Amino acid sequence: MANKNHELDKPIIEAAKIEFLKNGFQATAISNIAKKAGVTTGAIYTRYKGKDELFYSLIEDFLEALNREVKDNRASYMNYRTDKNFEDFLKNIEKETARYIDLLFEYYEECKLLLCCSKGSSVEAMFDEMMKNKIFQTKTFIKENIDSDISEMKLDLVELLMSQQFNIYALIIKKGYSKDETIEYVKMLGEFIGAGWKKIFNEFIK
Structure with missing residues (x-):
């Protein structure tokens, strides 16, 4: 050959x-x-082998970087099990968001391929699956480490809040915001996200 x-x-x-x-x-x-x-x-x-494998090859590096970030973030959040410091928990959320923004613009075209151009490919549902997995892990973490008696309704509120966080990244790509615009956008939304988490921790998780 x-x-x-x-x-x-x-x-x-x-x-x-x-x-x-x-x-x-x-x-x-x-x-x-x-x-x-x-x-x-x-x-x-x-x-x-075909169009699908070619498409996947274009976003492979981005997916690997994203998976590394998810693992690093998971380790950071696990610290809450011992220190019980909610302010540190919020700082981890802010740090995680900032890093995802960096990744978004480091792999802007790859991210756009995944979020906006992947319909019909084997990775079409990958972002939604990642979101669902992250939400499941967070809900499990809360139930196992913070409040074992938390109701399903309250866990659904956690899911709603996290879904909105994930939707931010998709909206940024679809709207074509610059990095400076994105930082300002996320900063404003951060006030609502932070308030949501505070409500969950201060009122729901007892």
Whole structure:
């Protein structure tokens, strides 16, 4: 078998990113990517099994960075089990939000691919699944470490609050805010988010 021409890797990746961002996963054809990259469709299929694998390769680094961040944040929140310091808990939320904003702009196009262009791909539901997993872990943490008798209604309020936090990131991408605009936007919303968490801890979790 002939060796792949690795000089073609970059134009294929760049063309794929342009086409997927412009048209979305479903409406993008491998033939159009090949045409824009100046290669044959065969050159793409020797590198990727199909359109889905090519799409995933474009966001893989972003997903790995996101998973590392999730693990780091989980370790930070676990400190609450011992120190019971709510102010530190809020600071962790602020720190987590700031880091996610950094990641969002570090991998802006990749994030846009995932949130806005992935319909029909194998990763279409990935963001929602990550959100649901994070919410489940938080609710479990509260029940196991803060209030074992907390009602389902109160846990639903936790889910509602966290869902709004996740929706912030999707809205930022869809609206096309700059990083400065995003920081200001999140700062204003942070007052509401912080107030929500305070209400949960001060009134619901007893």
